[in-house]
Amino acid sequence: MIRILLVDDHAVVRSGLAMLLSAKSDMEVVGEAAEGEEAIAKAMQCRPDIVLMDLSMPHGKDGLSTTAELKKVLPDTAVLILTMHDDEEYLFRAIHLGASGYILKSSPHEEMISAIRHVAEGNAYLHPTATKRLMGEYLDKLKHGGxxxxxxxxxxxxxxxxxxxxxxxxxxxxxxxxxxxxxxxxxxxxxxxxxxxxxxxxxxxxxxxxxxxxxxxxx
Known part of the structure; x- marks a missing residue:
């Protein structure tokens, strides 16, 4: 079973994700949190395999700082960023801070399920647009001096x-x-x-x- 902790400041979003993921035979939602500090406490308690992390949580520690702290205390727990922000700066910072993947909330449910399974196997996952941007940045760096x-x-x-x-x-x-x-x-x-x-x-x-x-x- 893939043990998952859901972190999002909207209760309706968490509820919908919990229903979607719990319907899969190989997934189990072991906890929920509405902001960063709560997420870290819940992660320490239930030791999930994956934390599905929202970036924008205005009423507490945000997703980026939470990801950085979480990777320090639970380095073996993977963080999959789930966000509405299609912005390369959020993407680059999230990956730099230790996230294993980045997927948009607008993505089809099938893609989200696939991303979770991919990350659970120890791989990284980026939605197609993000992959294109990372490749573009890499090629640009090569072009401008290695x-x-x-x-x-x-x-x-x-x-x-x-x-x-x-x-x-x-x-x-x-x-x-x-x-x-x-x-x-x-x-x-x-x-x-x-x-x-x-x-x-x-x-x-x-x-x-x-x-x-x-x-x-x-x-």
Missing amino acids: GDSGTYESLSEREKEILAKVAQGYTNKDIAEQLVISVKTVESHKSNLMDKLNLKTRPDLVKFAMKKGLLNFDA
Whole structure:
């Protein structure tokens, strides 16, 4: 039996997933949690094979930080990200933090079942769009010098956009309003791009942006 812990802040979603998975002869839902801290406690208690993890849980620890902490305390437990976010930055961060797979909530039920079984066998699983994006990033890194993560070319277009705006002095709230995204998403992109560029402080970021000609002082 594949023992599964469901983590999602919506009770209706958890209920629907529990019914779907429990109907499979090789799967058992051993617990549910509505946010990260509860998920870690439940995982420590029931020791699931797989944690089906939502990313956005606004009323507690989110899916990314929960995944990172969970992999530290239960390294043998696989985490399969189940999310509505079709965004490469969430994908890359989730995989970097130890997730074994990433699947969209909009995916067919059959694909979700297949993904769970795939991960349970010790494999990684990515939905087709995510696989295409990862391959694209890999080929792009090869094209720009063998995969050096500390280069401007390693940034996504959204990260480049946020880099320029941060360097120009805009706050996270300003950037969120201009790009019509959440402040939390801006913070995530900002953290990711600074990791890629090996930058630690805002002055470092501004210096980098100046070297790249990203600052328009005539504006």
